[in-house]
Amino acid sequence: MDIGGESLQKADPVPADADIAFAYSEPQGAGGETRQVAGGEVPTMTTQQGIPVGDDQNSLKQGARGPTLLEDFHFREKMFHFDHERIPERVVHARGYAAHGYFELTDSLADVSRADIFQRVGERTPAFVRFSTVAGSKGSVDLARDVRGFAVKLYTQEGNWDLVGNNIPVFFIQDAMKFPDLIHAAKPEPDRAFPQAQTAHDNFWDFISLTPESFHMVMWAMSDRAIPRSFRTMEGFGVHTFRLIDAKGKSTFVKFHWKPKQGLQSVVWNEAVKINGADPDFHRRDLWDAINSGDYPEWELGVQLFDDAFADSFDFDVLDATKLIPEELVPVRVVGRLVLDRVVDNFFAETEQVAFCTQNVPPGIDFSNDPLLQGRNFSYLDTQIKRLGGPNFTHIPINAPKCPMHHFQQDGHMAMHNPRGRANYEPNSWGPTHGGPREDPARGFTSFAQEAEGPKQRVRSETFADHYSQARQFFVSQTPIEQKHIGDALVFELSKVERPDIRSRTVSHLLNIDGGLAQTVAEGLGLPLPDAAAAAREPLVDLPPSHKLSILKNGPDSFKGRKLGILLSDGADAAVFKALVKAVDKEKAVYEVIAPRIAGVTLSDGTSVAAKQKIDGGPSVLFDAVAVVVSHEGAALLAGDAAAKDFVTDAFAHCKFIGFSAEAQAIFAKAGIAEDLDEACKPLGNAKDAAGFVEACRALRYWPRELEVDLDARPAA
Numbered sequence: 164m165d166i167g168g169e170s171l172q173k174a175d176p177v178p179a180d181a182d183i184a185f186a187y188s189e190p191q192g193a194g195g196e197t198r199q200v201a202g203g204e205v206p207t208m209t210t211q212q213g214i215p216v217g218d219d220q221n222s223l224k225q226g227a228r229g230p231t232l233l234e235d236f237h238f239r240e241k242m243f244h245f246d247h248e249r250i251p252e253r254v255v256h257a258r259g260y261a262a263h264g265y266f267e268l269t270d271s272l273a274d275v276s277r278a279d280i281f282q283r284v285g286e287r288t289p290a291f292v293r294f295s296t297v298a299g300s301k302g303s304v305d306l307a308r309d310v311r312g313f314a315v316k317l318y319t320q321e322g323n324w325d326l327v328g329n330n331i332p333v334f335f336i337q338d339a340m341k342f343p344d345l346i347h348a349a350k351p352e353p354d355r356a357f358p359q360a361q362t363a364h365d366n367f368w369d370f371i372s373l374t375p376e377s378f379h380m381v382m383w384a385m386s387d388r389a390i391p392r393s394f395r396t397m398e399g400f401g402v403h404t405f406r407l408i409d410a411k412g413k414s415t416f417v418k419f420h421w422k423p424k425q426g427l428q429s430v431v432w433n434e435a436v437k438i439n440g441a442d443p444d445f446h447r448r449d450l451w452d453a454i455n456s457g458d459y460p461e462w463e464l465g466v467q468l469f470d471d472a473f474a475d476s477f478d479f480d481v482l483d484a485t486k487l488i489p490e491e492l493v494p495v496r497v498v499g500r501l502v503l504d505r506v507v508d509n510f511f512a513e514t515e516q517v518a519f520c521t522q523n524v525p526p527g528i529d530f531s532n533d534p535l536l537q538g539r540n541f542s543y544l545d546t547q548i549k550r551l552g553g554p555n556f557t558h559i560p561i562n563a564p565k566c567p568m569h570h571f572q573q574d575g576h577m578a579m580h581n582p583r584g585r586a587n588y589e590p591n592s593w594g595p596t597h598g599g600p601r602e603d604p605a606r607g608f609t610s611f612a613q614e615a616e617g618p619k620q621r622v623r624s625e626t627f628a629d630h631y632s633q634a635r636q637f638f639v640s641q642t643p644i645e646q647k648h649i650g651d652a653l654v655f656e657l658s659k660v661e662r663p664d665i666r667s668r669t670v671s672h673l674l675n676i677d678g679g680l681a682q683t684v685a686e687g688l689g690l691p692l693p694d695a696a697a698a699a700r701e702p703l704v705d706l707p708p709s710h711k712l713s714i715l716k717n718g719p720d721s722f723k724g725r726k727l728g729i730l731l732s733d734g735a736d737a738a739v740f741k742a743l744v745k746a747v748d749k750e751k752a753v754y755e756v757i758a759p760r761i762a763g764v765t766l767s768d769g770t771s772v773a774a775k776q777k778i779d780g781g782p783s784v785l786f787d788a789v790a791v792v793v794s795h796e797g798a799a800l801l802a803g804d805a806a807a808k809d810f811v812t813d814a815f816a817h818c819k820f821i822g823f824s825a826e827a828q829a830i831f832a833k834a835g836i837a838e839d840l841d842e843a844c845k846p847l848g849n850a851k852d853a854a855g856f857v858e859a860c861r862a863l864r865y866w867p868r869e870l871e872v873d874l875d876a877r878p879a880a
């Protein structure tokens with residue numbers, strides 16, 4: 164922290180060699196403890212009160228071996244502060260990762276919204292985006308099967324706009340009243356406190372199978388959407404229907420979409436499980452590395468605009484957050500781009516302390532009556548007062564607007580700035596220069612004057628009663644391999660559920676979605692097919708497939724931003740390695756070298772190559788594709804190594820493209836895949852082959868292989 168300053172210093176993540184001092188050459192104290200001291204450019208340490216510290220290694224004692232003295236204010240202050248370092252984690256979305264960037268308007272929305280951010284094409288608005296998982300604790304793993312949060316704070320010139328979205332466009336429940344139940348059911352079971360960051364347990368499926376409205380989102384959560392390859396390769400959705408309000412007060416309904424320029428991409432489940440062990444920080448590391456390498460992730464902001472007439476004609480209620488509007492019915496109009504170009508300076512100050520809140524909307528954007536959205540507008544502010552310790556969390560730099568602010572809110576815990584002068588109320592008669600701010604009927608936020616009438620009652624609208632039609636539409640919009648993954652995920656999750664009646668009740672809902680899927684899941688569980696659940700409304704079976712709902716139909720067309728893992732050994736063909744590196748650079752992808760030892764290898768031409776990973780720490784699940792370039796001796800060594808064998812069998816099982824030098828066959832043989840190599844396993848005989856291999860990797864996976872490697876894909880014996 165700057166002394167007396169406001170900002171946190173930006174640390175260079177990797178100090179230059181010259182800056183690295185070795186502890187063994189440092190001065191030592193009487194007990195041999197390291198004593199690094201201030202001097203030159205190294206500042207003097209102080210207490211929080213600014214008092215210079217003389218010794219930060221030893222507490223104040225009565226004699227060298229005597230008791231510690233209460234008088235030691237430096238020790239007490241240091242320990243007191245440490246004792247209070249933790250704040251409550253978010254009650255949901257506790258694990259997250261964020262970055263700074265900007266939003267740039269590419270198409271004016273002035274025709275439908277007076278929001279300042281939507282007026283001037285080309286203008287940039289600072290943005291802060293936090294991605295998260297929902298169910299796990301702050302220290303849980305990145306590749307949990309879970310919904311991802313996609314929360315965007317836009318510091319507009321007329322106040323902060325928080326679009327607090329998810330990577331799935333629909334939600335589990337229709338009314339905010341059920342949110343605490345949903346989250347209680349999803350989180351670890353309360354008596355045993357497990358399982359962590361998983362929905363594969365009785366309580367979750369018990370609640371879900373008693374909540375038919377959840378089944379549309381269940382289909383998404385069981386699809387590969389819930390195990391994204393990267394934050395950079397997932398969509399974001401505002402979910403609810405919002406309103407845009409023009410300068411005359413006219414309202415247009417809107418749904419917000421973020422579409423990744425990187426294309427959609429996910430991992431496969433067996434890979435996700437292994438990534439969680441190999442690198443629990445896989446997603447945060449990916450975002451950090453991409454931004455720091457200058458490969459800035461980008462999303463388009465799209466809007467679906469519609470009026471009351473469309474809303475009335477739609478098969479579903481636009482206020483029901485368990486429904487989406489297919490893009491074929493209301494096309495997405497792209498109006499801007501979101502670019503993330505700066506990592507945080509400090510995780511706690513920014514990522515932890517940021518407070519997104521659905522009620523933060525500037526003039527020109529307004530709410531609909533969606534009962535989930537209405538409830539969220541209460542919940543976020545309420546929870547943040549507790550999480551961040553009081554009402555002044557808006558003073559924390561990451562939460563403070565970047566436009567002028569004038570109001571009479573004052574005092575409270577941690578007040579960083581109060582209004583100046585004598586007047587802290589209005590109306591007052593202290594005149595234009597001393598009297599402070601006043602309301603502005605023309606510029607100020609005005610709620611859309613929607614008519615409201617009807618009896619006061621607790622009731623769910625009958626227009627919310629169709630729970631299965633869009634779940635079916637989602638399923639039939641998937642490619643066969645994606646449909647298979649949904650079936651596999653349901654079988655996996657329900658196999659972890661102990662009570663057979665819960666498994667069976669879940670399958671009874673699937674029968675209302677797709678008979679084939681229900682059959683697959685029942686067979687996978689070894690269950691007799693139950694009767695279909697009673698449907699509150701007969702499902703529509705003729706909703707047409709929507710190709711935008713599939714990941715595989717919306718993937719990238721290049722290997723850009725992806726990572727090739729190159730397993731090398733001493734004596735590996737230098738020309739092939741160098742050609743691979745060149746091809747990867749040309750593709751704007753990245754690579755990492757994996758080697759038997761972290762010190763690296765010496766190639767056939769005597770070149771030394773440093774390794775990023777030792778083979779045990781760099782399994783193939785961390786890469787989008789792999790190349791195995793080894794010498795005879797290297798292959799013989801690696802063929803006897805369990806991690807090297809896993810490297811190739813996993814790459815094969817996860818349908819990855821595999822490039823290999825002829826010598827690698829020895830490893831394949833020992834790993835048991837030598838006879839199975841297919842057209843996505845590419846020999847790397849020379850430099851030309853290397854270029855061709857990297858081009859082939861654009862397809863990301865060779866899906867036909869999955870039918871060979873997966874038990875669930877084979878007909879029962």
Ligand code: HEM
Nearest residue numbers: 253256293312313314327328329334339342402538542546
């Ligand atoms: C009634 C329904 C919901 C309630 C009551 C609710 C409540 C909450 C609460 C209390 C938090 C923690 C906030 C904090 O500590 O700062 C949170 C976080 C979050 N919620 Fe919701 N939520 C609901 C539905 C949704 C929906 C439908 C979405 C997506 C459209 C969503 C997206 C998020 C995200 C992205 C975060 C994390 C924000 C961050 O990164 O700090 N929530 N929610």
